[in-house]
Amino acid sequence: MGKLRVHNLSISVDGYAAGPNQNLDNPLGVGGERLHEWIFKTRYGRRMIGEEGGDEGLDNEFLARGDVGIGATVMGRNMFGPIRGRWADDDWKGWWGPDPPYHHPVFVLTHHQRAPITMEGGTTFNFVTDGIESALSQAFAAAGGLDVRLGGGAATVQQYLKAGLIDELQFAIVPIFLGAGERLFDNLEGGPVGYECMELVSSPSVTHARFVRSSA
Secondary structure: OOOEEEEEEEEEOOOEEEOOOOOOOOOOOOOHHHHHOOHHHEHHHHHHOOOOOOEOOHHHHHHHHOOOOEEEEEEEHHHHOOOOOOOOOOOOOOOOOOOOOOOOEEEEEOOOOOOOEEOHHHOEEEEEOOOHHHHHHHHHHHHOOOEEEEEEOHHHHHHHHHOOOOOEEEEEEEOOOOOOOEEOOOOOOOOOOOEEEEEEEEOOOOEEEEEEEOOO
């Protein structure tokens, strides 16, 4: 069976994965875009937005590794868009334009039903209303033996950590302070347990930490 993996989840030194007041103009919260500046300095990150150039090296390597062997993605509704409550219409189709960077099935956690959305490039957004385990089961089935990536945001990662369902957790610690927003390791009743640090390496921009769930 495949694994559930979190990759290249950026957090500040004070533990925030997004800034405060997330909205249409600030999808990562106020100041949250600073968490992702390192990504778009790399060749892999620039290619994701259709641009050339960019640095190679450690950060580029971690970005590329995060997409290897992934057959489906699970994300929270907050990551899909700024809309709350019932879907007012079908106009909103994510932050990423007509050709999102996933190119495989994506399962969005929500409390409100919505028909699947087929996008360019092989991405289909499926909306799951019956919980995190159902979303993961559907994602594994769609992945066809490959791994599933957990995209976020912080509250969604917390739910899967509390349920003990994440097999691999890799995040990038960005040397900034946000001071407010969504902290990755809040609401965990003592923090994630049962994980062993397998890699801890730094570039000039970020520190990459990779944890794997212990088999013991």
